[in-house]
Amino acid sequence: MASKSSPAHTAGLSVRTPVWAAAVALVAFLALLASASDFLPWATGFDLDVHAWFVAHRTAGWTTAAAVITSTASSAYTAPLVFLVAAALTRGSVRARLTRAVLVLLLMLSAVLGRFAISELIARPRPPTADWAVYAGGLSFPSGHTSDAALAAGLIAWLVVRRFDRAPRWPVWLVAAGYALLIAWTRVYLGVHWPTDVLGSLAFVTAWLSAALVFRRLDERVATSS
Numbered sequence: 001m002a003s004k005s006s007p008a009h010t011a012g013l014s015v016r017t018p019v020w021a022a023a024v025a026l027v028a029f030l031a032l033l034a035s036a037s038d039f040l041p042w043a044t045g046f047d048l049d050v051h052a053w054f055v056a057h058r059t060a061g062w063t064t065a066a067a068v069i070t071s072t073a074s075s076a077y078t079a080p081l082v083f084l085v086a087a088a089l090t091r092g093s094v095r096a097r098l099t100r101a102v103l104v105l106l107l108m109l110s111a112v113l114g115r116f117a118i119s120e121l122i123a124r125p126r127p128p129t130a131d132w133a134v135y136a137g138g139l140s141f142p143s144g145h146t147s148d149a150a151l152a153a154g155l156i157a158w159l160v161v162r163r164f165d166r167a168p169r170w171p172v173w174l175v176a177a178g179y180a181l182l183i184a185w186t187r188v189y190l191g192v193h194w195p196t197d198v199l200g201s202l203a204f205v206t207a208w209l210s211a212a213l214v215f216r217r218l219d220e221r222v223a224t225s226s
Contacts, residue, residue, distance in 0.1 A: 018210040018211070018213040018214045019210075019214055021206060021207075021210040022206075022207050022210035022211045022214060025203045025204075025206035025207035025210060026203075026207040028199075028203040029142075029200055029203035029204050029207055032141075032142075032196050032199055032200040032203060033118070033122065033141070033200060035196055036122055036124045036140075036141035036142075036194075036196055036197070036200060037122045037124070037141075043195075043196050046195065046196070047194040047195055047196055050188065050195045051127055051131070051188070051191065051194060051195065054188055054189050054191065055131045055191050058133060058189065058191075062189070063133045063189075063190065066133070066185075066186040066189045066190050067133065067134050067186075067190065069182060069183065069186050070134070070145055070183060070186035070187060070190060072149075072183075073145040073146070073148050073149035073152075073183045074145065074148060075112055075144075075148040078108075078148045078149065078151070078152035079105060079108060079109065079112075079148075079152075081152060081156070082104060082105060082108055082151075082152050082155050082156060083101045083102075083104070083105045084101075085156050085159055085160075086100055086101035086104040086105070086155075086159055087100070087101035089159045089160065089162075089163040090163075091163075104155055104159070107155070107212055108151050108152070108155055111147070111151050111204075111205065111208045111209075112144075112147070112148065112151070114204075114208070115142055115144065115147045115201070115204060116144070118141075118142065118204075119138065119139045119140075119141060119142065119144070120139065122139070122141050123139055124139055124140040124141040124194075124197070125139070125140060126139070126140040126192060126193065126194075127140075127191055127192065127193070127194060131191035132190065132191045132192050133189075133190040133191055133192075134190050134192060136190075136192035136193075140193055140194060140197050141194070141196070141197045141200055142197055142198075142200035142201035142204050143184070143187050143193045143197040143198045143200070143201040144201075145183055145186075145187055146180070146183055146184045146187055146193075146197070146198045146201035146202060147201040147204060147205050149179060149180050149183035149184075150180035150183075150184075150201060150202055150205035150206075151205050151208075151209070153175075153176035153177070153179045153180045154176055154180070154205060154209045155209070156176065157172045157173050157175070157176035158209075158213075160172050161173075180202060180205075181202075184198035184199075184201070184202060185198075
């Protein structure tokens with residue numbers, strides 16, 4: 001029997017942790033999706049109350065700040081940034097750098113397309129346009145800006161901790177989570193998304209990235225044992 005400190009046990013834990021994260025996030029996402037699609041609208045009152053509170057308490061200064069912050073989360077900016085960071089932080093030849101950057105970018109874009117497909121399928125309307133502080137296009141659930149921000153932040157954080165594996169990891173993940181939550185806040189504050197839209201995006205991205213991490217770690221275990 002392997003001891004608790006054995007490599008096999010450690011590898012098992014490293015796989016089980018993202019499995020649980022993916023499972024919990026997926027359950028949360030499905031619950032939020034059920035409400036957003038009106039199949040089981042358990043969070044409708046929460047959405048209406050929180051949305052009304054933010055609209056009633058907006059100020060000119062905070063609205064301007066939120067509009068500037070939220071503009072950084074479009075995939076037109078985040079996708080190239082993820083590509084460049086992946087290329088910069090990869091060791092090896094130019095070919096190795098470009099290969100990894102393309103693979104990371106494809107992982108991000110696959111999630112973006114998945115989020116878009118869900119949005120079209122659910123076809124949830126946004127809050128009333130009279131409540132908008134900025135223009136917004138497309139449908140409401142899940143929030144595109146929030147998912148783009150969370151994807152970019154999560155992938156960049158993962159690239160950083162992999163590159164600097166001896167440095168403390170919690171500050172990197174804290175900054176990544178903080179940015180994703182900040183973008184989520186701006187979308188609700190600006191009145192262009194319901195609260196469950198941004199919560200759904202955060203759950204979706206957590207499930208997506210955790211599942212990707214599971215497959216990577218399983219692949220590493222197979223490679224190590226062979």
